[in-house]
Amino acid sequence: MREAIVFCFFLFFFGNGFAQLEVNILDDKALFMEGRDSVLVFQTEPKSLNGSFERANYIHPLYSLDGVAITEDFPKDHLHHRGIFWAWHQLYLNDTEYGDGWEIRDFEWEVVSTSEIKENSMALTLKSEVIWKSATAINDTDETRPLVKETNWITVYPKASNYRAIDIKIQLYPLFDTILIGGSENEKGYGGFSARVQLSEDVKFKDSKGTVIPENTPVAGKDWINILSRTKESNTKYGLVIIPSEKNPGYPSPWILRENNSMQNAVYPHPGATSIPLSNVKPTILRYRLIIHNGNLDDSVISKLQHQYFEQTQQD
Secondary structure, eight states, rough: HHHHHHHHHHHHHHTTTOOOOOEEEEESSEHHHHTEEEEEEEOSEEEEEEEEEESSSSEEBOOOOOOOBOOOOSSSTTTTTTEEEOOEEEEEEEEEEEEETTTSSSSEEEEEEEEOOOOOOOOEEEEEEEEEEEEEOTTTOEEEEEEEEEEEEEEEEEOSSSSEEEEEEEEEESSSSTTEEEOOOSSSOOOOEEEEOOOTTTOOOEEEEEEEOOOOBBOOOOOEEEEEOOOOOOOOOEEEEEEETTTTTTOOEEEEEOOSSSSSEOOOOOOOOEEEEESSSSSSSEHHHHEEEEEEEOHHHHHHHHHHHHHHTTTT
């Protein structure tokens, strides 16, 4: 059933006039291409800034439909921010805190495997197995202990006339009985799925009801957030829609939105200051759809893409 829904989605929204999608799995990254066009890069090996803020397991660059990078990595204002990422400040085993995956302190991601999955003749999925570790979690042989096993799936769809859809599914499985995660321990409570994108002075945020005004604390969650902005050097107009799945725990999540020098965050858990346990019986699964567009995508099209995504994830 899921395959039939996806196939109908392709026929309705894309037709059959598109280039072949492919993913090139290299030593340190995986690069999605459509014909000669770069789509995104998934970072599999650790990357650092002169040995600091070492990170892996994130998307950067994410490209506009015009082939311009819209994400940022190592921005001067927040060196720990990185493209499209999912991370948390708090990671507890029992009552002991082990590192900070958001600010990248005493924390590391080991991407142990990546593989290509062809969902059908059109979409392309990259599946990755990732182990969370902390430099402060040492076993009897002085090795870092694995704390959480993450599996993620990045599915890229062919480009339509003025947008592209990308689905991201994240599964978290604790390797101990009492693992907890949480966001920032303040009134903001940010943590979870985030996008560090280039923000212009005229950036706007919209949902299905209209313009959304950012606040210092989370704004109420609705169906989706459409970020309308321009890149800094080329002034390329772009839009990025983030659609959380209605199957996500705590749906609809509130949003941390920022007009400059920061990321955009679909807050999970909420309130983020309160850590929550990861279940080893039923893994925590978070799903998001990204829609990259040229800045002029009609709300009705976004709503149709959201509806299709909800139908698709019900079969997942």
